[in-house]
Amino acid sequence: MELVELLRDARAVVGFTGAGVSTESGIPDFRSPGGVWTRYDPRNFEFDRYVTDPEVRALSWEMRTEFFAEPWAPNRAHLAFARLEDAGRCLGVVTQNIDGLHQDAGSRTVVELHGTARRVMCIGHRPEYGTPAGCGWDAPHTWAFERLDAGEADPHCPRCEGLVKSSTVSFGQQLFPGVVDAASDLVRRADVLVVVGSSLQVYPAAALPMDAIDAGARLVIVNDEPTPFDGVADLVVRGRAGEVLGPVVDALLG
Ligand SMILES: [Zn+2]
Structure with a gap:
């Protein structure tokens, strides 16, 4: 060959x-039909909406949970x-x-x-311009799933109470430095x-x-x-x- x-x-x-x-x-490819991604409205993965809307965060965690339920x-x-x-x-x-x-x-x-779905990170209390502004705390993604299993819909940073997000780059989010x-x-x-x-x-x-x-x-x-x-x-x-x-x-x- x-x-x-x-x-x-x-x-x-x-x-x-x-x-x-x-x-x-x-x-599935992000754009391919029928996959886990396409059953969710892509606008729910925009960084600004994640920051401003607790329901978007809850939906996002739901999607992550579904993603990791598969034995990839x-x-x-x-x-x-x-x-x-x-x-x-x-x-x-x-x-x-x-x-x-x-x-x-x-x-x-x-x-x-585009970061990793295997970790979560603090993005701060009100990050702007698509740029995470957290305290530096991060953890394996399983940390978030444990919080969700314990009944929290929108887990916050254990160090500074900031928002927690998957360590991935969302739409409208700057790439990591x-x-x-x-x-x-x-x-x-x-x-x-x-x-x-x-x-x-x-x-x-x-x-x-x-x-x-x-x-x-x-x-x-x-x-x-x-x-x-x-x-x-x-x-x-x-x-x-x-x-x-x-x-x-x-x-x-x-
Ligand atoms: Zn923090």
């Missing part, structure tokens, strides 16, 4: 993954990057996903552009950037392939639909993430 040949001498692979890397784990597990695509990292041939992964499945697969270096720089630094150290399951259409995702190319990396795109970067990629593979990457890493590592 062409991808096996391209990766055979690579020693500093970096993965860049979007929703398409987790669909084989059963997690990493698939062959997540495992592929973890195995390459273990073998000393992958520097890490930048992901647009919040599901934590790269870490579950064993990846150690993971830059999460430093995360774009961390992603850019990582892809610039790649010898091959392997983009998987991202349509590469929104910032900052759309900036990272050019960062990598500018720094001398080759670009591979694995996606089931065209992306704006197909024309500048060294290789484009149409297909599902795990179906493509599983056999490739088997061939590389045996």
Whole structure:
């Protein structure tokens, strides 16, 4: 396979993954019909509404509870990057996903552009301009579920009584400080950037392939639909993430 040949001498692979890397784990793409996300009004996930409306917060926790009720597990695509990292041939992964499945697969270096659903954080009493302004307290997401189970609809920060929110980036929320720089630094150290399951259409995702190319990396795109970067990629593979990457890493590592 062409991808096996391209990766055979690579020693500093970096993965860049979007929703398409987790669909084989059963997690629906944000935009796909029928999924857990689409049964909720997207306006309820706007940062300002979360801040101002306790009912929106209660709905949001309901959605998180439903999300984590499913036994999501990493698939062959997540495992592929973890195995390459273990073998000393992958520097890490930048992901647009919040599901934590790269870490579950064993990846150690993971830059999460949109935060993580695996933790919750204090965002302060009345954060403005889409920017969390909490006291620094955070906890595993299970902290919130325990509060909810205990009968609280809208748990508050145990340290300062501020609002608590999933440590994810909502609509209308600024990205966390430093995360774009961390992603850019990582892809610039790649010898091959392997983009998987991202349509590469929104910032900052759309900036990272050019960062990598500018720094001398080759670009591979694995996606089931065209992306704006197909024309500048060294290789484009149409297909599902795990179906493509599983056999490739088997061939590389045996
Ligand atoms: Zn606090």
